[in-house]
Amino acid sequence: MAITFGTIGTGWITDSWIDAAHKTGQWRLAAVFSRKQEQAQEFGSKHKCDNCYHLLDKFFADSGMQAVYIASPNSLHYEQAKQALIAKKHVILEKPATSTPEELDDLFRIAKEEGVFVIEAFRHIQEANYKLLQKLVNDEKRLGPIYGASFTYASYSSRYTNVLNGETPNIFSLDFSGGSLVDVGVYPVTFAIALFGEPKSQIYVPFICKTGVDGGGLIILRYEGFGVQINNSKGYTSAAPCEVYGEKGTITVNGTTDISSVKHMDPKTKKTEELGGPYKTVEKPNVNMEEEAAEFARILNEKDNKAAEELEKVSRIVIKVTSDLRRQNGILYPTDKQQ
Structure with missing residues (x-):
């Protein structure tokens, strides 16, 4: 039977999750939450869901809901x-899962005590072509010893125009735990960590916005x-591709998300070979989340603790690294100061 789920958040990313989850046939929307009842009902109507809430206590008390997607x-x-x-609801938590490592530790502790799962929704590391890349970085014939890598996610946001005009959108607000690193930088950071594990050290040279968060930079x-x-x-x-450099070749992919091309270049022959499999495009503004939705449903249905623990390990390293990078540069959230 399909897993029944509720949603918190009424933006385009939630639309994408609902669409992708339903396409897998393994999920069914059972409830929606918004701080305003009118907005909850409007969002619910769009997705043919009648159980709409504006009070969290009542939302979580809905017995017809097994899991919650939080965005x-x-x-x-x-x-x-x-x-x-x-x-006792399973939680699919949009990235960044929490503001600090301490908060994430607490959520994993509670999940284990209650016998449920909490999974951070890193959609890109569930893509088939990303999993192909994971195999290739260990391919002695195609790469050999690894000499370095370069990953990019840099895209001008319309909300940065708001910042330049003196406004403070949530994603550029310290109070709302915002900034480029935790919004888009987390994609290539996770990309690297899921490939290579925990780094020995990290450094970040960002430019700081008027609002006090980072607008971007180099890591x-x-x-x-x-x-x-x-x-x-x-x-x-930046239009730069993502690359992994090895003694025996270079692997190039078109980006850190929505990977449609995985190419191998032989340094001796200069020949390039496309290794990537077919990529299913998704009509914008939705994004490709079907592969993660299918995998998360499998983990919940099969109670696959091993797979969940692997994802937990990645999440713990990512929040540890990104929090350190923030704190190096004095980008402190209210939660950092409390702790």
Whole structure:
């Protein structure tokens, strides 16, 4: 039977999740929440859902809901996810899962105590072509010893125009745990960590917006024998591909999300071979989330603790790294100061 789920958040990303989840045939929308009842009903009507709430207590008390997808402003994730877990609901939590490592530790602890799962929704590392890349980085014939890598996610945001005009959108607000690093930089950081594991050290050279958060910048992750350069930004755009450099070849992919091309270049012959499989495009503004929805449903249905623990490990390393990068540059959220 399909997993019944509720949603918190009424933006385009939630539309994408609902659409993708339903396409798998393994999920069924059972309830929606918004702080305003009118907005909840409007969103619910769009997705043919009658159970609409504006009070969290009543939302989490809905016995017809087994799981919750949370895509609210970053600073609200922890408290909402905590309440969901205590109500014994599985939680699919949009990235960044929490504002700090301490909050994430607490959520994983509660999930284990309540016998439910909490999974961070890193959609890109569930893509088939990303999983192909994971195999290729360990391919002695095609790559050999790894010498370095370069990953990019830098795309000008219309909301940065608001910042330049003196406004403070949620995603550029310290109070809402915003900034480029946690919004788009988290994609290439996770991309690297799911490929290579935890770095030995990391450094970030960002430019700081008028609002006090980072608008983008360059990151270096240091591993044993090689480094990974990451370019992230919501204040400028880069068209640079993502690459992994090895002694025996270079692997190039078109981006850190929605990977449609995985190419291998032989340094001796200069020949390039396309290795990527077919990629299913999704009509904008929706994004490709079907592969993650299918995998998360499998984990919940099969109670696959091993797979969940692997994802938990990635999430723990990512929040540890990104929090350190923020704190290096004095980008402190209210939660950082409290802790």
